Amino acid sequence: MQSKSDFPERRQFERINTAMSVQYRGIRQANGSVISAISRDISTGGVRMLVNEFISVFTRLVLDIAVPSTTKPVRVVSKVAWVRKRPYGEQYEVGVEFVDMPDEDRRSIFDFVERPVLRQ
Numbered sequence: 001m002q003s004k005s006d007f008p009e010r011r012q013f014e015r016i017n018t019a020m021s022v023q024y025r026g027i028r029q030a031n032g033s034v035i036s037a038i039s040r041d042i043s044t045g046g047v048r049m050l051v052n053e054f055i056s057v058f059t060r061l062v063l064d065i066a067v068p069s070t071t072k073p074v075r076v077v078s079k080v081a082w083v084r085k086r087p088y089g090e091q092y093e094v095g096v097e098f099v100d101m102p103d104e105d106r107r108s109i110f111d112f113v114e115r116p117v118l119r120q
Contacts, residue, residue, distance in 0.1 A: 015043040016113055020066050022049050027060040027077065037094075039065065044110050046081065046097040055080050055094055063096070069112050074105040 020039040037049040047065065055061070059080045064073035078096040085092050098109075 014113065015041040015048075017041045020068070022047065022066070023064040023073070024049075024051075024061045027062055034064070040093065042109065042113060044098075044106075044113055046078065046095060048093060048095050050086075051092050051094050052090065054085075054092055055083060057081065057083060060099070061096060065109075067108050067112050070108045074101070074108050076101040076105065 018039060018041060020042070022037040022039050023034045024037060025034045035051070035053070037051045040048040040050055042048075042065070047063070057080050061078050061080065063076045063078055065076065067074050076098050077100040079099050080094055081097045082095045083092055084094075101109075
């Protein structure tokens with residue numbers, strides 16, 4: 001039987017557990033059709049979120065993340081890296097990789113993740 005330590009860590013970025021409001025839509029959908037989600041953790045390279053619908057791997061999404069240290073949501077173009085159905089109910093955990101965002105928003109996420117004082 002293999003243990004967790006037998007598998008190498010594939011993540012490139014440190015993650016912090018945090019629940020933040022996330023609004024998302026498909027990259028080709030109109031601005032009016034956004035869906036709400038909650039983050040489970042975030043890093044400078046991506047976010048894991050809890051959603052109420054199945055989203056296919058490789059789907060491109062536009063995310064608006066309510067980072068506590070910012071006055072306006074951070075907007076990120078992202079790609080779904082993995083999807084996992086929760087054992088109970090109809091919810092899914094979705095891991096998304098950040099693909100593109102303005103430098104200011106990238107700095108906001110970096111500051112939140114890398115500076116523990118901002119998280120208190």
